[in-house]
Amino acid sequence: xxxxxxxxxxxxxxxxxxxxxxxxxxxxxxxxxxxxxxxxxxxxxxxxxxxxxxxxxxxxxxxxxxxxxxxxxxxxxxxxxxxxxxxxxxxxxxxxxxxxxxxxxxxxxxxxxx
Amino acid sequence: xxxxxxxxxxxxxxxxxxxxxxxxxxxxxxxxxxxxxxxxxxxxxxxxxxxxxxxxxxxxxxxxxxxxxxxxxxxxxxxxxxxxxxxxxxxxxxxxxxxxxxxxxxxxxxxxxxx
Numbered sequence: 688x689x690x691x692x693x694x695x696x697x698x699x700x701x702x703x704x705x706x707x708x709x710x711x712x713x714x715x716x717x718x719x720x721x722x723x724x725x726x727x728x729x730x731x732x733x734x735x736x737x738x739x740x741x742x743x744x745x746x747x748x749x750x751x752x753x754x755x756x757x758x759x760x761x762x763x764x765x766x767x768x769x770x771x772x773x774x775x776x777x778x779x780x781x782x783x784x785x786x787x788x789x790x791x792x793x794x795x796x797x798x799x800x801x
Numbered sequence: 802x803x804x805x806x807x808x809x810x811x812x813x814x815x816x817x818x819x820x821x822x823x824x825x826x827x828x829x830x831x832x833x834x835x836x837x838x839x840x841x842x843x844x845x846x847x848x849x850x851x852x853x854x855x856x857x858x859x860x861x862x863x864x865x866x867x868x869x870x871x872x873x874x875x876x877x878x879x880x881x882x883x884x885x886x887x888x889x890x891x892x893x894x895x896x897x898x899x900x901x902x903x904x905x906x907x908x909x910x911x912x913x914x915x916x
Contacts, residue, residue: 722904730889732907778843782903787851788859789834789905793843 689714691781693792700769701800708764708795710779716740718784721755721762726776726794738762769799803828805908807892812913814879814886822877822911824892831897833875834905837861838889847890850875851897879913887915 690713836844846859864883893905
């Protein structure tokens with residue numbers, strides 16, 4: 688069975704602090720895909736990144752970075768020098784090779800205070 | 802501009818009424834999905850469809866129905882059988898196929914309130 692766990696329900700930081708959002712997944716598939724989405728207060732989910740199971744390279748995009756470790760089944764997301772605009776709910780998701788269904792974690796609400 | 806549109810943005814319904822939520826995409830995506838989100842909760846899959854005239858139940862399909870008569874459209878009907886329909890409903894779509902990046906793209910959502 689596929690499962691995504693985001694143990695952090697809510698995190699509060701002060702602007703300019705670094706913050707890491709944890710994502711742990713379960714799957715027996717050898718080929719799978721991992722995603723991060725941002726849901727601002729407006730409600731629409733915004734795609735941030737995808738990673739396939741064969742690519743363990745970490746990725747950096749501006750203040751955002753992602754650490755994928757198959758050995759610990761984790762796909763963590765770090766925001767460096769957080770800003771108030773980063774305040775949102777962040778979802779981690781997993782899909783199987785057939786892309787029939789996406790499995791979403793319960794989300795982590797990030798509050799960045801000025 | 803390509804994207805997913807959902808209408809209406811806000812919907813109010815009296816108990817016992819059926820309502821239909823619209824979802825249209827012009828991304829030429831094969832698969833479409835409906836999710837329900839309750840306050841402070843994650844996304845739960847209601848129905849999904851990979852091709853026209855075919856759809857599958859998700860995890861919480863009871864009290865909902867869908868149709869997929871056109872590739873671009875995937876309307877969701879919330880029936881009176883749905884016991885607690887007040888929620889935020891999100892529609893998504895994705896391309897299907899090997900070697901294709903298949904992230905889901907989401908619409909802006911419809912907030913349904915039962916009075």
